[in-house]
Amino acid sequence: MAVLDTMVEALLVPVVVLEDPADAVPLGDALVAGGIPVAEVTFRTAAAPDAIKALAGRDDLLVGAGTVISAEQVDRAVDAGARFIVSPGLLPEVVRRAQEHDVAIVPGAVTPSEIMTALSLGLDTVKFFPANVYGGPSAIKALGAPFGQVRFVPTGGVSAENLDTYLSLPNVIAAGGSWMVKPSLFADGDFTAVTELSKAAVAAARKIKE
Numbered sequence: 001m002a003v004l005d006t007m008v009e010a011l012l013v014p015v016v017v018l019e020d021p022a023d024a025v026p027l028g029d030a031l032v033a034g035g036i037p038v039a040e041v042t043f044r045t046a047a048a049p050d051a052i053k054a055l056a057g058r059d060d061l062l063v064g065a066g067t068v069i070s071a072e073q074v075d076r077a078v079d080a081g082a083r084f085i086v087s088p089g090l091l092p093e094v095v096r097r098a099q100e101h102d103v104a105i106v107p108g109a110v111t112p113s114e115i116m117t118a119l120s121l122g123l124d125t126v127k128f129f130p131a132n133v134y135g136g137p138s139a140i141k142a143l144g145a146p147f148g149q150v151r152f153v154p155t156g157g158v159s160a161e162n163l164d165t166y167l168s169l170p171n172v173i174a175a176g177g178s179w180m181v182k183p184s185l186f187a188d189g190d191f192t193a194v195t196e197l198s199k200a201a202v203a204a205a206r207k208i209k210e
């Protein structure tokens with residue numbers, strides 16, 4: 001199955017920020033137990049490559065790298081085993097490097113010009129970030145008129161409370177967010193809350209897309 005199809009099927013992209021790579025495996029287990037077989041591990045912390053390595057190669061979890069902002073980070077993410085790359089913005093050299101590696105890339109694009117650049121690079125799926133700041137669901141709906149072929153992954157300010165406002169849009173294929181994987185949820189080493197919040201998010205997401 002194509003990598004982005006797994007994301008579409010999961011409907012959710014947990015945005016993971018880890019300080020300790022040792023948390024990667026239990027966090028991955030908790031997500032899988034909660035029904036989310038995807039993790040975007042962000043390059044915001046030095047632990048990211050090791051955390052990705054710890055999760056790479058699993059059959060039950062698709063691991064990618066997030067907050068990738070340079071071509072050099074694309075190389076490091078792919079070396080670590082990332083199966084997809086997410087970037088907060090759109091830098092053609094970052095997109096091209098991922099394409100050279102033949103790894104799926106979802107860059108950030110919120111304006112018509114950025115979306116047109118993404119299309120010119122051969123992409124049809126973009127991250128809409130920060131979704132709550134750049135106009136939320138109504139902006140994504142409006143962008144769907146000229147860009148009917150584009151699929152959006154809104155992220156940033158998406159939560160259990162407003163998930164339906166995004167996922168109910170036909171051009172939103174999945175929603176990203178950190179609400180089910182916040183470090184505070186497993187600060188005591190217990191990952192149960194991650195599983196519970198993931199289960200609730202999956203149930204809500206499936207109901208909306210039914």
Ligand code: 3PG
Binds near residue numbers: 156
């Ligand atoms: C991201 O990089 O995608 C965001 O930091 C996630 O946003 P959230 O924390 O508001 O879910």
